[in-house]
Amino acid sequence: MSNAVDSVAKKYVKGPDIHEGMLNRVEAAIRAYDPCLSCSTHAVGQMPIQLDIVAPDGTLVKTLKRD
Numbered sequence: 001m002s003n004a005v006d007s008v009a010k011k012y013v014k015g016p017d018i019h020e021g022m023l024n025r026v027e028a029a030i031r032a033y034d035p036c037l038s039c040s041t042h043a044v045g046q047m048p049i050q051l052d053i054v055a056p057d058g059t060l061v062k063t064l065k066r067d
Contacts, residue, residue, distance in 0.1 A: 004029040023066050
């Protein structure tokens with residue numbers, strides 16, 4: 001799951017503008033590992049999630065959060 005989220009981030013996080021849609025991409029990567037088919041396909045876009053964007057030097061660039 002960690003590799004999937006890392007792959008999504010490397011492909012879709014570009015530049016300083018990071019939008020809400022990024023949370024949906026990360027959520028999709030996480031849901032791909034959900035053993036319950038019903039849980040993994042329903043309520044997409046409703047998962048509480050926090051995404052911290054961290055620069056290569058370890059400083060926090062931005063936090064996106066959905067409750």
